[in-house]
Amino acid sequence: MARREPGPATSMTILDGFDFAALRDLLGKVGADGWLLYDFRGINPTATRVLGIHGMGTRRFFVLLPRSGKPVAIAHRIEITSFAGFPGDVRPYASWRDLHEQLRALVGGKTVAMEVSPGDAVPYLDRVPHGVIELVESVGARVVSSGALVTQFAARWSASELAGHRRAAETIADIAVESLRWAGVELARGVEVRETTVQRRVMDAFKRASLFTDHPPIVGFQPNSADPHYEPYAGRDRRLEAGNVLLLDLWAGVAEGSVFADQTWMAFAGREADAEVRTIWNSVRGARDAAINALTDRWNRHEAVTGAALDDVARGVIRAAGYGDYFVHRTGHSIDRDLHGSGPHLDNFETADERDLIPGV
Numbered sequence: 001m002a003r004r005e006p007g008p009a010t011s012m013t014i015l016d017g018f019d020f021a022a023l024r025d026l027l028g029k030v031g032a033d034g035w036l037l038y039d040f041r042g043i044n045p046t047a048t049r050v051l052g053i054h055g056m057g058t059r060r061f062f063v064l065l066p067r068s069g070k071p072v073a074i075a076h077r078i079e080i081t082s083f084a085g086f087p088g089d090v091r092p093y094a095s096w097r098d099l100h101e102q103l104r105a106l107v108g109g110k111t112v113a114m115e116v117s118p119g120d121a122v123p124y125l126d127r128v129p130h131g132v133i134e135l136v137e138s139v140g141a142r143v144v145s146s147g148a149l150v151t152q153f154a155a156r157w158s159a160s161e162l163a164g165h166r167r168a169a170e171t172i173a174d175i176a177v178e179s180l181r182w183a184g185v186e187l188a189r190g191v192e193v194r195e196t197t198v199q200r201r202v203m204d205a206f207k208r209a210s211l212f213t214d215h216p217p218i219v220g221f222q223p224n225s226a227d228p229h230y231e232p233y234a235g236r237d238r239r240l241e242a243g244n245v246l247l248l249d250l251w252a253g254v255a256e257g258s259v260f261a262d263q264t265w266m267a268f269a270g271r272e273a274d275a276e277v278r279t280i281w282n283s284v285r286g287a288r289d290a291a292i293n294a295l296t297d298r299w300n301r302h303e304a305v306t307g308a309a310l311d312d313v314a315r316g317v318i319r320a321a322g323y324g325d326y327f328v329h330r331t332g333h334s335i336d337r338d339l340h341g342s343g344p345h346l347d348n349f350e351t352a353d354e355r356d357l358i359p360g361v
Contacts, residue, residue, distance in 0.1 A: 032067070057076075062103060073089070113146035127342075161259040172250055183197075202219075203216055220232070220238075306344065306354050311347050
């Protein structure tokens with residue numbers, strides 16, 4: 001997907017409502033003296049989400065959220081106004097030498113948590129470039145992963161984000177059902193229905209519902225429905241035929257920057273699906289339900305559960321049904337302000353996500 005060119009940083013209420021007491025407690029559990037947030041031109045969405053900065057500047061900054069004491073920001077002199085209202089000390093730098101000295105004074109001899117994932121086990125957590133880690137270590141700091149902090153403070157939804165997500169989810173579900181039913185009716189009438197036809201219909205419905213999306217939905221008929229990231233294009237998309245399986249994967253939010261809803265719907269073009277289609281569908285549904293039941297059971301017993309563990313549960317059902325070799329996608333992904341968020345994913349296949357699932361993610 002195309003990325004917009006970063007614009008100038010904007011002044012916001014930085015760290016508004018942040019739970020510093022909870023941070024201190026969690027830093028103690030992970031064995032860190034502070035959480036060192038780093039960003040450069042928006043490469044670390046965790047930093048911008050936690051801080052509440054919605055614009056992206058063009059110079060590097062570091063922010064230390066310490067286990068004790070006030071937060072400290074190191075920001076370039078030409079972007080110092082971006083940190084107006086920062087609830088702590090703002091230390092300006094100009095040259096790279098200034099930056100290194102400021103960083104040494106701030107974190108030298110300390111253990112800091114940063115957005116790294118050892119061995120790149122979870123790419124959505126591995127946000128800080130290797131060179132920056134080298135720099136931080138060169139000034140005398142020890143770096144540990146901020147995975148638990150990201151889950152707690154970046155991946156959890158606010159009450160308003162949850163409400164917006166639910167509104168979007170209800171609306172796109174209605175749009176999906178209407179679009180698939182429309183395709184079936186048109187096919188029965190002998191009208192040509194193509195993948196791009198359904199795609200355009202969904203996009204038109206999004207517009208009428210005032211929903212925001214960053215990409216058209218995935219629409220795949222028959223063999224294309226087996227490709228999770230298939231993209232139809234006019235002139236080389238498929239025409240719907242009786243007996244086809246249809247996939248519709250659509251996502252949208254109530255506004256740009258909101259928490260999206262992301263749903264995948266399947267349908268069959270005909271009065272009754274054949275035995276193979278029903279068998280596969282029942283296997284997938286069984287895998288979904290098994291993962292939900294496992295989560296509910298562990299939750300009720302107050303036991304921790306990871307995204308990897310739930311992926312194993314779902315994958316076990318598919319494997320037992322004889323379709324394991326065709327299950328080449330994780331069971332589920334995190335959603336925050338990014339469609340593919342930084343929180344725990346239901347994944348022990350593409351990645352090994354051993355982070356705990358907690359309320360709010």
